[in-house]
Amino acid sequence: MFLLLPFDSLIVNLLGISLTVLFTLLLVFIIVPAIFGVSFGIRKLYMKTLLKIFAWATLRMERGAKEKNHQLYKPYTNGIIAKDPTSLEEEIKEIRRSGSSKALDNTPEFELSDIFYFCRKGMETIMDDEVTKRFSAEELESWNLLSRTNYNFQYISLRLTVLWGLGVLIRYCFLLPLRFKEFMSKHVHLMCYRICVRALTAIITYHDRENRPRNGGICVANHTSPIDVIILASDGYYAMVGQVHGGLMGVIQRAMVKACPHVWFERSEVKDRHLVAKRLTEHVQDKSKLPILIFPEGTCINNTSVMMFKKGSFEIGATVYPVAIKYDPQFGDAFWNSSKYGMVTYLLRMMTSWAIVCSVWYLPPMTREADEDAVQFANRVKSAIARQGGLVDLLWDGGLKREKVKDTFKEEQQKLYSKMIVGNHEDRSRS
Amino acid sequence: MSTMGNEASYPAEMCSHFDNDEIKRLGRSFKKLDLDKSGSLSVEEFMSLPELRHNPLVQRVIDVFDTDGNGEVDFKEFIRGASQFSVKSDEEQKLRFAFSIYDMDKDGYISNGELFQVLKMMVGNNLKDWQLQQLVDKTIIILDKDGDGKISFEEFSAVVRDLEIHKKLVLLM
Numbered sequence: 001m002f003l004l005l006p007f008d009s010l011i012v013n014l015l016g017i018s019l020t021v022l023f024t025l026l027l028v029f030i031i032v033p034a035i036f037g038v039s040f041g042i043r044k045l046y047m048k049t050l051l052k053i054f055a056w057a058t059l060r061m062e063r064g065a066k067e068k069n070h071q072l073y074k075p076y077t078n079g080i081i082a083k084d085p086t087s088l089e090e091e092i093k094e095i096r097r098s099g100s101s102k103a104l105d106n107t108p109e110f111e112l113s114d115i116f117y118f119c120r121k122g123m124e125t126i127m128d129d130e131v132t133k134r135f136s137a138e139e140l141e142s143w144n145l146l147s148r149t150n151y152n153f154q155y156i157s158l159r160l161t162v163l164w165g166l167g168v169l170i171r172y173c174f175l176l177p178l179r180f181k182e183f184m185s186k187h188v189h190l191m192c193y194r195i196c197v198r199a200l201t202a203i204i205t206y207h208d209r210e211n212r213p214r215n216g217g218i219c220v221a222n223h224t225s226p227i228d229v230i231i232l233a234s235d236g237y238y239a240m241v242g243q244v245h246g247g248l249m250g251v252i253q254r255a256m257v258k259a260c261p262h263v264w265f266e267r268s269e270v271k272d273r274h275l276v277a278k279r280l281t282e283h284v285q286d287k288s289k290l291p292i293l294i295f296p297e298g299t300c301i302n303n304t305s306v307m308m309f310k311k312g313s314f315e316i317g318a319t320v321y322p323v324a325i326k327y328d329p330q331f332g333d334a335f336w337n338s339s340k341y342g343m344v345t346y347l348l349r350m351m352t353s354w355a356i357v358c359s360v361w362y363l364p365p366m367t368r369e370a371d372e373d374a375v376q377f378a379n380r381v382k383s384a385i386a387r388q389g390g391l392v393d394l395l396w397d398g399g400l401k402r403e404k405v406k407d408t409f410k411e412e413q414q415k416l417y418s419k420m421i422v423g424n425h426e427d428r429s430r431s
Numbered sequence: 432m433s434t435m436g437n438e439a440s441y442p443a444e445m446c447s448h449f450d451n452d453e454i455k456r457l458g459r460s461f462k463k464l465d466l467d468k469s470g471s472l473s474v475e476e477f478m479s480l481p482e483l484r485h486n487p488l489v490q491r492v493i494d495v496f497d498t499d500g501n502g503e504v505d506f507k508e509f510i511r512g513a514s515q516f517s518v519k520s521d522e523e524q525k526l527r528f529a530f531s532i533y534d535m536d537k538d539g540y541i542s543n544g545e546l547f548q549v550l551k552m553m554v555g556n557n558l559k560d561w562q563l564q565q566l567v568d569k570t571i572i573i574l575d576k577d578g579d580g581k582i583s584f585e586e587f588s589a590v591v592r593d594l595e596i597h598k599k600l601v602l603l604m
């Protein structure tokens with residue numbers, strides 16, 4: 001036992017030294033640049049190396065699978081079936097036309113074959129529908145060594161976990177005590193966000209920075225994860241508007257409110273909505289206040305498309321600065337499926353991804369024109385964001401993730417079909 | 432899913448036109464729809480797809496799939512049903528499928544009442560009942576060759592067969 005003691009102390013010493021070295025390195029490479037906003041370009045190199053590793057790994061896996069004669073699980077990004085995008089009218093007319101030529105007087109207004117269209121459309125949806133696809137994580141074609149995007153292999157990086165721990169530590173150490181210093185808060189916030197960004201090994205490319213939002217405006221962006229907030233906030237000062245969350249998110253939200261004038265609300269509260277609109281209007285009219293950051297989709301979408309924007313933020317009448325955020329899914333899926341897992345699990349996943357690579361485009365400011373209403377304005381902004389980010393522009397409501405579709409859609413189809421039948425009837429009675 | 436077991440081998444009575452790969456893909460769709468993981472799809476689970484809410488004939492399609500009549504569609508019924516939309520299924524099968532959409536009580540005939548009900552699903556409240564009844568009566572008069580007041584499968588196919596149904600009721604996988 002006595003022999004072990006000097007050995008022990010040697011190990012302890014070694015550990016101590018290596019830890020100190022590690023921390024110093026981290027300090028130098030992360031915190032100092034974060035304070036000064038300087039990058040070392042190490043991350044770009046890291047990204048390139050990762051790409052090479054992925055390509056090699058995918059090849060190896062395929063070769064291995066072939067040897068063992070296994071069926072590799074290959075996700076299909078384009079959906080299972082080839083869909084035929086025809087409308088109700090076109091299709092029914094075509095079906096009727098291709099029928100044998102009967103005497104025109106005898107053609108009934110309604111054909112037995114009219115059901116074909118509905119049956120086929122129904123089946124297409126059952127096999128593969130457009131909407132719920134958006135709410136589950138995008139499936140990748142090539143494997144990126146993360147088990148979540150390809151159900152084959154599990155790997156967790158230890159180094160990143162350490163980084164995360166450090167990031168959390170610093171965040172809380174800085175955030176809490178400096179709550180009371182108004183003046184410092186702006187700069188501290190920025191610094192914190194930058195640290196978070198480094199901790200996540202996020203590689204962000206900002207485009208068109210001259211269009212960055214100014215005071216008295218509203219910044220509008222598409223929403224994939226809470227990390228969007230970190231990404232945007234590390235490049236500018238914003239006041240936030242958002243849904244009140246429970247758990248870890250809630251704690252962070254409350255802490256932030258103490259330092260900065262943010263607006264949190266409960267989505268389902270009708271009274272709250274009016275109150276929020278009023279507060280937003282006041283905030284915007286005060287030109288010295290920070291620009292407001294809003295995600296009008298209302299929920300996290302999986303970054304392949306942009307869903308319907310809620311019109312509330314567009315009614316206020318301020319200048320809107322649209323921002324498009326697009327994540328590169330190869331390095332880690334940033335999408336937060338809030339109905340599937342909570343905040344802490346999500347953070348853990350983020351921290352243990354390889355990296356978060358994304359591009360941010362600042363689009364030129366837009367204002368509501370005289371002849372368009374809030375909804376049209378919202379749609380215009382949405383199209384601009386979708387086009388810039390290369391995302392699909394969808395009319396569907398993001399709220400569909402949680403609620404069901406209203407029956408009005410079915411009634412519209414019924415109305416359309418009825419018009420077709422009755423329309424023919426009117427033609428006949430005229431002749 | 433309890434009924435799926437080993438994915439590589441499926442019982443021969445699946446009798447579908449799909450190869451293993453396609454069955455696996457359909458299996459994934461099935462699992463996505465089966466929200467409570469019960470192994471069969473209820474009407475509510477189908478209706479959780481927003482685009483299906485558009486479709487006025489969903490209930491009929493589900494009823495046609497549900498061959499054992501227990502109100503839910505299990506995986507076998509799902510595959511068999513979907514198989515009728517495959518490129519490889521023949522014209523006769525597709526005609527049978529279309530016929531069963533109308534034939535609600537599965538007695539082999541489309542009666543006046545059944546045709547009325549299906550049409551009512553398609554038009555909703557946009558046509559008055561008497562207008563609808565007129566359409567139905569007219570259709571049956573024209574199509575009913577043997578004068579029994581109902582449309583049999585032969586009378587149905589005589590009319591619909593020309594319409595190249597094998598192209599219309601097809602999903603390319």
